[in-house]
Amino acid sequence: MAEDITYYAIIDDFSSPERPAGVLRRVKRAAGERDETFGTDLRWADSSLLYEYERGELGHRFIPITEAEAGQIVARIRDAARPAG
Amino acid sequence: MPIDRPDPSDAPAAPEAPAAPEAPAAPDAPRPRGAPPPPDSAARAAYRARVERSYAAHRDRTAWAEAVPLLRAAWAEHQRQYPERGRAIPYTHPDNSWTSGETRRLTPDQNAAVDRGYDRIREIGERDIVPGMLAVEAVDPTRQLAGFDRRIKGEDRLKEKVADRMRTTGRTPDQALAEVPDVVRFTFRYSESTYASGVQGDVKRLEECGFGKVELRNTWDNDQYKGINTRWREPKSGVLFEVQFHTHASLEAKELTHRAYERIRSTAFEGERAELRQFQCRVNSAIPVPPGVAEIEDYPPGGK
Numbered sequence: 448m449a450e451d452i453t454y455y456a457i458i459d460d461f462s463s464p465e466r467p468a469g470v471l472r473r474v475k476r477a478a479g480e481r482d483e484t485f486g487t488d489l490r491w492a493d494s495s496l497l498y499e500y501e502r503g504e505l506g507h508r509f510i511p512i513t514e515a516e517a518g519q520i521v522a523r524i525r526d527a528a529r530p531a532g
Numbered sequence: 533m534p535i536d537r538p539d540p541s542d543a544p545a546a547p548e549a550p551a552a553p554e555a556p557a558a559p560d561a562p563r564p565r566g567a568p569p570p571p572d573s574a575a576r577a578a579y580r581a582r583v584e585r586s587y588a589a590h591r592d593r594t595a596w597a598e599a600v601p602l603l604r605a606a607w608a609e610h611q612r613q614y615p616e617r618g619r620a621i622p623y624t625h626p627d628n629s630w631t632s633g634e635t636r637r638l639t640p641d642q643n644a645a646v647d648r649g650y651d652r653i654r655e656i657g658e659r660d661i662v663p664g665m666l667a668v669e670a671v672d673p674t675r676q677l678a679g680f681d682r683r684i685k686g687e688d689r690l691k692e693k694v695a696d697r698m699r700t701t702g703r704t705p706d707q708a709l710a711e712v713p714d715v716v717r718f719t720f721r722y723s724e725s726t727y728a729s730g731v732q733g734d735v736k737r738l739e740e741c742g743f744g745k746v747e748l749r750n751t752w753d754n755d756q757y758k759g760i761n762t763r764w765r766e767p768k769s770g771v772l773f774e775v776q777f778h779t780h781a782s783l784e785a786k787e788l789t790h791r792a793y794e795r796i797r798s799t800a801f802e803g804e805r806a807e808l809r810q811f812q813c814r815v816n817s818a819i820p821v822p823p824g825v826a827e828i829e830d831y832p833p834g835g836k
Binding site (some may be wrong): 461468470476486488491494495496501505506527 | 533634635697698699702712713737747751754757763772793797801802803805806
């Protein structure tokens with residue numbers, strides 16, 4: 448099984464589908480699956496947010512997006528982390 | 533072959549199993565003076581439908597009770613195949629910074645902000661939210677608040693959630709803390725037959741208490757978790773709290789899958805995670821679905 452990646456925009460109380468709060472990817476491969484978010488530390492790391500949502504957790508919403516749209520959110524997070532000036 | 537009837541001691545309680553009607557009189561038979569008129573066909577059909585739903589609910593409950601020992605055995609077998617791995621240990625350092633694993637960390641200032649916020653939310657929870665919840669509970673003795681002693685979330689688990697949100701969304705500690713929906717949380721537990729009407733009645737009572745409904749998610753069609761979870765706002769402080777609505781079986785299923793869920797979100801190997809999700813699906817597929825639950829709609833409509 449090749450790697451199958453689904454990207455999600457994360458929407459919280461302070462964001463909207465037009466300007467998501469963050470990005471998550473679910474990576475499925477023969478060995479199993481894992482979820483990762485791209486964080487303010489500028490790397491992809493394990494995340495339990497979508498599993499928590501699937502367990503009924505409130506406060507977040509996950510909208511499937513394309514890889515290109517995910518790339519735009521990653522770029523925005525990188526820009527926000529860049530020192531001003 | 534014996535007819536499979538419920539044992540009288542297991543039979544549904546009175547509200548779920550209306551007494552058998554008397555046989556309808558023949559249309560031409562004289563009706564005794566003072567006797568009630570014979571039920572019309574619509575009333576008979578409605579009555580039979582109620583009886584059938586009642587027995588179906590009983591069969592579902594029996595199937596769930598029979599499934600539970602098998603599901604517990606399946607979980608024991610999973611634990612044998614996949615022994616528990618070490619979990620990240622939350623730790624407050626001498627400088628008051630806080631860490632849990634590689635990615636969850638709070639600086640001393642952030643940790644202090646979360647501590648202050650946590651103290652405030654707990655105080656508001658006990659002073660302004662708990663009395664309202666107890667008043668709502670007191671209205672109807674047919675359902676109860678379950679797990680009331682666990683109404684305040686543990687400090688380290690809260691900090692994990694705050695740290696996750698800060699890292700993923702760039703929120704400040706105060707924003708991230710305000711977003712965690714279940715620092716203060718409650719669970720109502722109902723019988724299957726009263727679930728749908730009970731939830732709707734209690735949602736209305738919570739609103740009448742002055743709490744603001746923020747979100748309602750009906751996940752009875754979800755294969756990983758079944759129930760209705762809601763988010764509310766205490767009007768004076770703006771503090772959010774959570775109320776979950778369960779049947780006896782869905783709450784038992786939640787507890788039965790708790791360890792699996794903890795592994796999914798923390799220590800599971802990639803390969804184990806698929807099996808854990810399959811286990812959660814198996815447990816949830818055995819839960820009797822209460823009548824009328826599909827009619828309870830999400831709020832806001834179409835999602836948050």
